[in-house]
Amino acid sequence: MSETLPTTFDPSQIEARWYAHWEENGLFRPERPDAQPFTIVNPPPNVTGSLHIGHALDNTLQDIVIRYERLRGKDALWVVGTDHAGIATQMVVERQLEERQDKRTNYSREDFVQKVWEWKAESGGQITRQLRRLGCSMDWSREQFTMDEHFSKAVIKTFVDLYNDGLIYRDKRLVNWDPKLKTAISDLEVEQQTIPGSFWHFRYPLADGVTLDNGQDYIEVATTRPETMLADMAVAVHPTDDRYASVVGGHVILPITGRRIAIVADEHADPELGSGAVKITPGHDFNDFEVGKRAGIAPADMLNMLDAEANVCQTADGLVPDEFLGLHRFAKDGVAGARELVVQRLKESGHLIPHVAKTKKGEEVEHDAEPRQIATPFGDRGGVVIEPWLTDQWYVDAAKLAEKPIAQVRSGEVEIVPKSWEKTFFNWMENIQPWCVSRQLWWGHQIPAWYDEDGNAYVAMSEEEAAEQAGGKALTRDPDVLDTWFSSALWPFATLGWPEKTDLLAKHYPNDLLVSGFDILFFWDARMLMAGNYNTGQAPWPRLYLHGLVRAADGAKMSKSKGNVVDPLGLIDQYGADALRFFMAAMESQGRDIKMDDRRVEGYRNFATKLWNATRFCQSNGIGASAQVAAPEARLAANQWIIGEVAQTVRALDAAMADLRFDAAANTIYHFVWDRFCDWYLELIKPVFAEGASKAAATETREVAGWALDQILVMLHPFMPFITEELWSKQGAVNGRERPDHPLITAKWPDPQASVSKDATDAIDWVIELTGNVRSAKNELGIPPGTRLAAHVADPSDVAARTIERSAAAIERLARITPISVGEAPAGPAMQVTAGADVFVIPLEGVIDIDAEKARLSKALEASQKEARSLEGRLSNASFVERAKPEAVEKARADHAHHAAEVERLTAALARLG
Known part of the structure; x- marks a missing residue:
């Protein structure tokens, strides 16, 4: 063993180091020219923005998908960039001028725009640095900006084409007018x-x-x-x-x-x-x-x-x-x-x-x-009452552009997940109003329209083309700029080089998936559908996933005025990026908002620590990296069982990811790691490494355990990229199997290719069920966990008979029951526990004071029954449910659930005592 893990897991020691390694080595988009493409684009955050909890959720889900597809061998491209954010950015620069007793109108338009570019170079893009802290594996080598030269050309071409097709026009209509921003x-x-x-x-x-x-x-x-x-x-x-x-x-x-x-x-x-x-x-x-x-x-x-x-x-x-x-x-x-x-x-x-x-x-x-x-x-930015105001503005015929997206969603060509959002989509799209796309700003894409003295408009790609249309008349350019949603609607294809016919565009458009908050379904998602179909003839993606909002712990919407905003960077500092990411995934249930819960984030930090300590146990027993993707040969029941569990987990994880059930995927890998691998498998194999044990068994177990841990690291990597990459590299140092050029981020997705003995896996499942039930029964009756108890089984099943014969030592060590006798139990107080179809009778004479225990359990049962009835009465009172504070109602429901469970547990405990 050339390198061991530190005793304590410290996220801050590994996150920056691994992110720099991934980015510097081009691992976010490794060279895979012949691989199947998989493409997503990030909703471009404002260049003025900073990471908030909504960004953390949105980008975590996207990163899980892109890391998963990368591990599956695809040419996975995650397009990243920022939006020029017309109003927000202009306001930031104007505020800076005000601080110096200066103002925008002291400058020409060109000089002011130059100041905005200078601000962007110095201060813009803070959020992109923060996305790195979250672990987002975006293709930073191709970072985009909606005011980049190639992107601006795409924007102007779209405007001109729409105008020439009669789909963009100037009209006098009401708009939301901000009198402060004008x-x-x-x-x-x-x-x-x-x-x-x-x-x-x-x-x-x-x-x-x-x-x-x-x-x-x-x-x-x-x-x-x-x-x-x-x-x-x-x-x-x-x-x-x-x-x-x-x-x-x-x-x-x-x-x-x-x-x-x-x-x-x-x-x-x-x-x-x-x-x-x-x-x-x-x-x-x-x-x-x-x-x-x-x-x-x-x-x-x-x-x-x-x-x-x-x-x-x-x-x-x-x-x-x-x-x-x-x-x-x-x-x-x-x-x-x-x-x-x-x-x-x-x-x-x-x-x-x-x-x-x-x-x-x-x-x-x-x-x-x-x-x-x-x-x-x-x-939201000017902070004053909006005035509906009648002005001349540029409008897009959104109703015409909406026809094809409506048909695509109806036919299933474009799938909205969850499906419940389709009704909202249709309601808005079928009643869509003309889209006002002009803004009275200096920062942004200036509208490519010029006017002669009579007010006639000439729309063209350049002033020279407009002058040619006007026959040499003196022209003045429209001072307005385009709404930023107009340019961001082109994001899925303009970022790939459109309107040029680039190789990147041919391979990665249409994209494969869009992940978005439901709150921009109309402002961005629907407009991308319209722009994609108009400009390319195809929908920009076949699938749209809409996630909910992250709310405060009490379910309230987060806002600065309420003081309940959560800083994701603070959570990363406290618990690590992996813990925050896993929380986001585990809580993302389709169609529901997420309630922020620091304790859950802390719990997932503990989960990471559990895996860290499990890996340290492996290292201490010579268990290192595996040399194969397929499962090793295994004869021992415990090893066959864990191979079967890995295969089952991979299938469940793939099914959850196919359905975009992030919560199911996270919980699948969580329970496999914590319950099956750490709590059971590592316990089952401890005797194999004891002094005097079979060397062949130890060798096989090291191979299987190392392989199983590798599969865990690969499956968990999309959710917790930092700790898994660190453990992957450290495991490669065990037994000399160095893998510095084989980082986890580009490893192969699990493919066990194994068949295991059902007899062997049934036996282990039987031992686990028996052990769990014995431990629960002891806990219910207040019997110390380490107490060894005798047990009787009158008519053991085939699996019970085989397992008792072959694994009596494992049963004694895990379930703490010995000896096990086949036959009727002697008369007297006893408790019953089951494992599968087998019923074990465990005598309790001399183990506990039966009468005292019955009295204790009866008293506790009576108290819980009384409290459960009281809470049930309160919750069935419509007045209480409607008028009480939501947190009070939620607490009453939680207390009722607790006491109802206690009634069930205590009743079962009394039944055990006869």
Whole structure:
């Protein structure tokens, strides 16, 4: 033995060393030109980002898959890179300028963009270094960036092709507008927050002397955004609402502006809510926009009352009074905003309908508005309320591009795992809206469109081509950039060289699998399907795996404001990357979120330590690396048994990975390592190395045990790459079987190619079951584990008879029962244990005080039964389950399960005593 393992397993001592070795030696993508390809691409994280717990889950699952396929001999390529993250990156650089009392507008566009590139060179890409700490085996030699030159060409070509095919166009529509960043943002960048607000009721006077059937000369409307009435263009009522049937087609006269607007019938108005009439501001509300279009109002004619900073501007009809112009939509810096002034003026003119509330004493009190909690959209980066804003933007005809992906998922050509997400996918794709792809930023892919003095657009790959189209007219380029989701939609093929016909593209596109969080199913995954089919004629992958979220221990969503965010790097520092990775895999159950549990992570660190110590035991008995993939020849029952267990584990692991059941795969290898190999096999073979034992048996056992440990390291490697590589290398130093050029990361996946004796494996399984049941019975009755007990079996089965005859010493050592007598047991107190079909009677006279033990067990049973009944009553109370805190309900369920199990255990223990 040339090298032994240290006594203590310390992850920090091995992780950085092994990662550097893998990367420096090109082992993440070894040269395998003739091998079957297997390809995945990582969801490119923002270049401004840092590793959070969601990244840890997402990338761990991908790494498990890619390491598994690499071990199976495939040309496994994991494409890695980062997204230029338009808004986020521009904000980072602008903040740096602000710290120096500087700002973006002090620079030309070209100079500012150069500053962003300088920032990226110095500070960008922190997350890629952190992914290395997690053990991600990506092909860093081909790291991509969405603003790389070749990628940018792919983006511009896609835009131009879509435009030429009539699938991209410029239109006036509502967008999510961030008044702080002064750009349109995507739905993903909008956060809904529930905040205190108000609900105001107004009188809109009917025009032309018309009244409702009840004599009322106005229509009552209500709103949480009174300032928008400056741009109202209609009042909607439901077509079946008899209260308003006589005035549909008539008009009201808006207070303040005096604008005459139509009363329209539209199903958007709910007769059961409020007055049944709703004000319609198509230029500042997404629902109203659709109502306006149905009412025949063209988007170009819809009124806009706010500028880019959400200050009131004059509408196209010039009816907004001067006193409102320039006011911010909300109160700001102690100055009343448009909202406050609108309410004030409507109150003064008698058009405000006060809200009447009762005090605790029953007295009626009038207020201007009804207080309410209101769901309000905020920009996730700007931090201000988002304003639906009518602007000219570039749009993609997403409905047309969605047709083929819908058909592919319906036919099974593209599989979504878990299948339960298909319904959500179809619901969104079949009701998809035009996709706004322009952003009012400087950092990003500038839109390849140029305009002449008359506003005509020329879309081309370059300014020279656009000028040629324009016949020499002076042109100005569109200042907007493309939404980052537009460019990242090309990730599966542009990273492989598209539109050039590269060898890499031919071999690795389509990819084989995409692993993604469900939260970007529409923003990225669906758009990749659309872009892949449009640009290449093929879906980018045949299979999409959607994992859940990692939540706080109490099930709450993690957020900085709640202070419950978990830092994966902190967990790696404390427990090691392998333990965190294994936790992620073991807890990833299809269709469910993961609850963070540091104790489970610590438990998997203990699992790694268990394997470490098992390997030290092997080394101390001369058990080293195996020289073969197929199982060695074996005669001893224990060795045949472990070979059979390895083969069974490989089959179960392969089946779990084929179904993308990460939890099943992790638990399969966990229980094999801990239960079968460490707890049983190593115990079974200890006598083989005792003084005086057969040398032939010891030699065979060293071969089989070394082989079995090698198979463990290979099977466990995708989940725990660092400790397995370390043990693999150290095992190679035992008995002189050096393997420095045969690292585990590129080893061969297990292929036992062995048949074993069923008699031998049945015998070992029988001994294990007998031992486990005897230990449980002793524990139930408070008998010390090491106590040797006599046992009687009246009519042993064939396997029992053979095993008792051949392995009495093993039974005595493991189960601590001796002697075993064949025949009826003597009369007296005894307990029964089973192994298979065999029933063993174990006399207890003189072993324990039977009466005292019965009394103890009865008392404990009564207490657990009482507690279980109490908890069952509480849990069957709907009021408790619905109103109690979730953690209290969960604790009650856990306590009930514990006491129910105790009742079962104690009842069985009493039954053993007769």
